[in-house]
Amino acid sequence: MDNQNFDAIVIGSGLGGLTAGALYAQQGKRVLVVERHDKFGGAATVYQRKHLEIEVGLHELCGFGHLDLLPQVWNQLKLDDRIERLPVPSFFSVKKAGGHPQQIMPEGWNEAKAAALRLFPQHKHGILRYFQILHGVRNDVFRFVTSNKTKWWWLRNGPILPLKFRAMFKYNKVTVSQLFEDLFGDEEDIKFYLAANIGYYSDRPQELSALFYAIAQGSYHEGGGYYIKGGSQKLSDALVDIIKEHGGDALIRRTVTNILLDDNGRVSGVRHEKNLTIGKRRAPKDKLPRQAYAPVIFGNAAPVVLQSMLPLEHQQAFMAPFNGKPLSPALWVLFVGMDRDPKAFGVTEYATFVIPEHCRTFDDYANFKTAFSAEPGHTMPGYVFTDYSKLDTGMNTKSRYFAVMCGIDDMNNWQHLSEADYYAKKAAWETALLNDLDRQFPGLGRHVVFHEMGTARTMNEYLNTPMGATYGFAQNAPFIQSKPPTTRTAIAGLFLASAFGSHGGGFVGAMLSGANAAKQAKKWAGQHLPSTGATASKQVLAEAATN
Ligand SMILES: Cc1cc2nc3c(=O)[nH]c(=O)nc-3n(C[C@H](O)[C@H](O)[C@H](O)COP(=O)(O)OP(=O)(O)OC[C@H]3O[C@@H](n4cnc5c(N)ncnc54)[C@H](O)[C@@H]3O)c2cc1C
Structure with a gap:
């Protein structure tokens, strides 16, 4: 029984949950991670298929600029001692239909600005202003977030916040469109060039917050984009290692079914059972539901999933702050293994954004997700083709080249289909997408030796996120108001640590949300738990028993 008592339990092992768990563990806490899948990491995983190592979710990682918050978390966890970051050779390139020459967005702030000015000299004023805005917003947000906001700080600055953080307040209300x-x-080409990668954040420029966009896009320009040597699994595994090195534990193929509350409505543990849908069947005793106890729970699963784990009478209060919040988009992916280097067929850049003919205005990005609503033959979606062989990833070294096509999807394209119809439609689209790839890079198609497609439905099943949402809630304008109100929840001891948390989606957002959850949990535990240390949960249980 003893080893089922922890200081914290993490439900789900996505980056948000693992970051919260690892930071909490570093404070001397015993942490248990419970993951329903057969790998740790959620979207930050790598799996194996036919001699091919497949990266699930990382194209580019940002967050390493001097106005970013991630380095603080990264350094605290000493992640550079455990994993190697590989700078991507260029940010992205844009390939528009209709014979337009490919345009490259280089790495580096000055380089990006210079390239934009060279390609679009007629928009000099707008381009200079654009980079000024990205910097102004990032500078304001960084100053605001890192200010020591005491009561006096609020008294002094509260009334003049919109003046002191002018760009932050102004662009909070503005959309990217x-x-x-x-x-x-209405000059559309420059918009495509600057923001071809808008799908990294949203499916709708008409709603995406310019504030969120400026923080993230500015981070790529300023701090660079990175991949992780050996794949994103290395990052997830490094975080699990930190948890285990501090006396914690991490379980795979176990689904959390219930969050246990004590008589005061505070969390006291979880009930979990073997996930029989994933991996091989194990010994029968493994199938039995088990319980683990802790006074703190980091919810990495989506809020709607956490809600279903709570006793009925607590569900409404927990869910109230999240009701009606729009979800971020789902993605589709087509993993591609090739027996020749894609560069032989004209793939010159790491990430190439292919913009189809029907996408005439920048706002037409919003239509990408509807392409799969019909059978192929009508409209092709836009997508990014990420060629991992441009980097020394240390993966797929045996004459196999790995790349991924990826774009915006919608659960409605797939969810009502029978299994047979779903697989038939998916197969038809795989063929159509590979044909399109071959049109973009003639000859490449003949060298595709492996392909496997994931849809919004796959994301929904794989990550257990509602409608396959990849980046948590939509980062719409007004941004500050659209964020979840807090990392704390209506349930005492339950903290959100995921893309649905305080800092939004993507690797950086999920990790920062996790870091915030660890911080809030420490504060809360200091105020509410009788003592800290690995026995705290026992004391809470003992308290509950005597109540
Ligand atoms: C194809 C793709 C490409 C992407 N590309 C990038 C990119 O290039 N750069 C970038 O920054 N971001 C990218 N992202 C987004 C980024 O990966 C995610 O936003 C982020 O990793 C989400 O982390 P998370 O902590 O919210 O957890 P998730 O990764 O969503 O994981 C949640 C975990 O909880 C587990 N879980 C759910 N319910 C239960 C339960 N009941 N019991 C136990 N476990 C449970 C799930 O199995 C899962 O492992 C991409 C995502 C995808 C899918």
């Missing part, structure tokens, strides 16, 4: 309209009017 509005920002671009303001800078470039």
Whole structure:
């Protein structure tokens, strides 16, 4: 029984949960991670298929600029001692239909600005202003977040916040479409060039917050984009290692079914059972439901999933802050293994954004997700083709080249289909997408020796996120108001640590949300738990028993 008592339990092992768990463990806490899948990491995993190592979710990692918050967390966890970051050779390139020459967005702030000015000299004023805005927003947000906000700070600064953090307040209310309209009017080519990768954040420029966009896009320009040597699994495994090195434990193929509450409505543990849908069947005793106890729970699963784990009478209060919040988009992926280097067929860049003919205005990005609503033959979606062989990843070394096509999807394209119809439609689309890839890079198609497609439905099943949402809630304008109100929840001791948490989606957002959860949990535990240390949960249980 003893080893079922922990200081914290993490439900799900996505990056948000693992970051919260690892930081909490570093404070001398015993942490248990419970993951329903057969790998740790959620979207940050790598799996094996026919001699091919497949990266599930990492194209590019940002967050390493001097106005970013991630380095603090990264350094605290000493992650550079455990994993190697590989700088990507260029940020992205844009390939528009209709014979337009490919345009490259280089790495580096000055380089990106210079390239934009060279390609679009007629938009000099707008381009300079654009980079000024990205910097201004990032500078304001960094100053605001890192200020020591005491009561006196609020008294002094509260009334003048909109003046002190002018760019932050102004662009909080603005969408990316509005920002671009303001800078470039209806000149669409420059918008495609600057923000071809908008799908890294959203499916709708008409709603995406310019504030969120400026923070993230500015981070790529300023701090660079990175891949992780050996794949994103290395990052997830490093975080699990930290948890275990501090006396914690981590379980795979176990689904959390219930969050246990004590008589005061505070969390006291979880009930979990073997996930029989994943991996091989194990010894019968493994199938039995088990319980583990802790006074703190980090919820890495989506809020709607956490809600279903709570006793009925607590569900409404827990879910109230999240009701009605729009979800981020789902993604589709087509993993591709090739027996020749894609560069032989004209793939010159790491990430190439292919913009189809029907996408005439930048706002047409919003239509990408509807392509799969029909059988192939009507409209092709836009996508990014990420060629991992441009980097020395240490993966797929035996004459196998790995790349991925990826774009925006919608659960409605797939969810109502029978199994047979789903697989038939998916197969038809795989063929159509590979044909399109061959049109973009003639000859490449003949060298595809492996392909496997994941849809919104796959994301929904694989990550257990509602509608396959990949980046948590949508990062819409007004951004500050659209964020979840807090990492704390209505359930005492339960903290959100995921892309649905305080800092939004992507690797960086999930990790920062996790870091925030660890911080909030420490504060809460200091105020509410009788003592800290690995026996705290026992004391809470003992308290509950005597109540
Ligand atoms: C194809 C793809 C490409 C992407 N590309 C990038 C990129 O290039 N750069 C970037 O920054 N971001 C990218 N992202 C987004 C980024 O990966 C995610 O936003 C982020 O990793 C989400 O982390 P998370 O902590 O919210 O957890 P998730 O990764 O969503 O994981 C949640 C975990 O909880 C587990 N879980 C759910 N329910 C239970 C339960 N009942 N019991 C136990 N476990 C449970 C799930 O199995 C899962 O492992 C991409 C995502 C995808 C899918």
